[in-house]
Amino acid sequence: MLGSSLPRTLLSLLLCSPLLSWQASLGERDFVQLSSGQITTLISSPDPVKNLDPSNPSSHLSKILIPRVSDTENNVLVRNYIISTLKALDWHIEEDAFNDTTPLGTKQFTNIIATKDPEASRRVVVAAHFDSKYFPNTNEFVGATDSAAPCAMMLDLAEALNPLLEARSQRLEDGLEDDEDVADTTLQLLFFDGEEAFVQWTDTDSIYGARHLAEKWATTYVLPNTKRRLMPQTTELDAIEHLILLDLLGAPQPSIKSYFKDTAWLYNKLVDTERKLGNSDAFVYNQDNGMAADSWKSYFRPVAPNSANIGYMGDDHVPFLKRGVSVLHLIAEPFPHVWHTVKDDASALDIPTMRRWNILLRVFMSEYLNLQPQAVGTRSQVEREVSELT
Numbered sequence: 001m002l003g004s005s006l007p008r009t010l011l012s013l014l015l016c017s018p019l020l021s022w023q024a025s026l027g028e029r030d031f032v033q034l035s036s037g038q039i040t041t042l043i044s045s046p047d048p049v050k051n052l053d054p055s056n057p058s059s060h061l062s063k064i065l066i067p068r069v070s071d072t073e074n075n076v077l078v079r080n081y082i083i084s085t086l087k088a089l090d091w092h093i094e095e096d097a098f099n100d101t102t103p104l105g106t107k108q109f110t111n112i113i114a115t116k117d118p119e120a121s122r123r124v125v126v127a128a129h130f131d132s133k134y135f136p137n138t139n140e141f142v143g144a145t146d147s148a149a150p151c152a153m154m155l156d157l158a159e160a161l162n163p164l165l166e167a168r169s170q171r172l173e174d175g176l177e178d179d180e181d182v183a184d185t186t187l188q189l190l191f192f193d194g195e196e197a198f199v200q201w202t203d204t205d206s207i208y209g210a211r212h213l214a215e216k217w218a219t220t221y222v223l224p225n226t227k228r229r230l231m232p233q234t235t236e237l238d239a240i241e242h243l244i245l246l247d248l249l250g251a252p253q254p255s256i257k258s259y260f261k262d263t264a265w266l267y268n269k270l271v272d273t274e275r276k277l278g279n280s281d282a283f284v285y286n287q288d289n290g291m292a293a294d295s296w297k298s299y300f301r302p303v304a305p306n307s308a309n310i311g312y313m314g315d316d317h318v319p320f321l322k323r324g325v326s327v328l329h330l331i332a333e334p335f336p337h338v339w340h341t342v343k344d345d346a347s348a349l350d351i352p353t354m355r356r357w358n359i360l361l362r363v364f365m366s367e368y369l370n371l372q373p374q375a376v377g378t379r380s381q382v383e384r385e386v387s388e389l390t
Contacts, residue, residue: 031368032370042366046160049285051155052149052349059152063081064152069133070134079193082114082155085158091158096111096113096213109193115189116162123187124186126189128245129196141344142345142346144348149349149354156361157187165186194209195208215319217235244327245331247315249332250349251350252353257333274300282359315329
């Protein structure tokens with residue numbers, strides 16, 4: 001990703017690009033608030049640390065935390081691991097393979113598109129890139145924050161929400177969902193290949209996978225789904241409610257800000273989720289009181305009143321943003337100090353921070369998708385916990 005300003009003409013396109021008409025009509029989505037008992041269940045199982053522990057050789061993170069430059073054997077190894085993990089959860093997988101010209105010659109890239117319910121009319125997309133940056137004189141860069149940890153977080157999210165998504169799908173088929181439109185929104189995970197520049201970040205030497213997929217989906221027309229009460233759509237892009245892009249996460253105490261006016265409300269929902277979890281001691285890990293209810297610090301900067309779009313950050317969201325897709329960009333800014341150095345390895349990651357991201361994403365996406373975890377404890381215990389949270 002690139003933090004410097006884009007050319008003025010491109011910046012104007014980014015800031016002025018209108019939302020697709022049906023997306024604009026959706027407005028703000030109602031989040032169904034989980035009870036304290038439901039949250040306890042969701043953040044405890046599966047273990048939110050196990051698969052982000054770099055000392056565990058079987059963890060998702062360890063499997064991804066290797067040099068994985070596009071069009072290399074390691075890139076294929078990581079790609080196959082991500083695919084096999086999601087196939088085991090019965091997700092629909094599409095491998096979007098293509099060739100593109102780079103400063104180092106023609107390279108092959110493959111995006112991974114994982115969708116829980118490919119027949120759903122709408123999708124909320126969580127995305128990150130799985131390739132690592134190429135350096136000509138070393139093969140040691142593993143890109144822990146950039147973006148092995150975000151990819152591992154996405155696999156954790158899929159594992160945690162999988163049974164809840166399946167249960168919601170069954171409720172929808174049985175006619176037990178109050179809002180069919182909301183219940184018909186599925187979760188899709190995008191793992192982009194070729195985000196990193198091979199030589200120097202330019203409009204053509206960067207975000208290869210995102211540029212290819214955005215163009216492909218913008219010109220892929222789909223038939224209306226007549227099985228359910230749906231809003232009309234014409235292309236694959238039209239079905240995206242929001243693209244939530246994760247990048248440069250995993251280092252301690254990141255600083256995140258809201259970049260786009262149309263998703264400021266969604267950003268604030270995430271802030272509300274963080275506050276709810278933090279104030280209930282959910283962030284405490286291994287008796288470390290630095291994240292206790294009376295001492296934790298937010299990862300998110302407040303949204304300024306009447307704030308303007310500030311979408312200057314070059315990253316995988318840009319080709320989608322240009323085509324009117326609604327974007328929530330979750331990236332540490334300033335970048336971690338290890339960015340694009342060999343020190344962006346396991347030592348740059350903080351387990352309590354990664355655990356916090358895991359449980360934050362689990363609760364946020366569960367409330368977005370109206371999932372219903374089973375609450376722990378007795379009815380009176382749950383009611384008491386809910387009262388304490390509110």
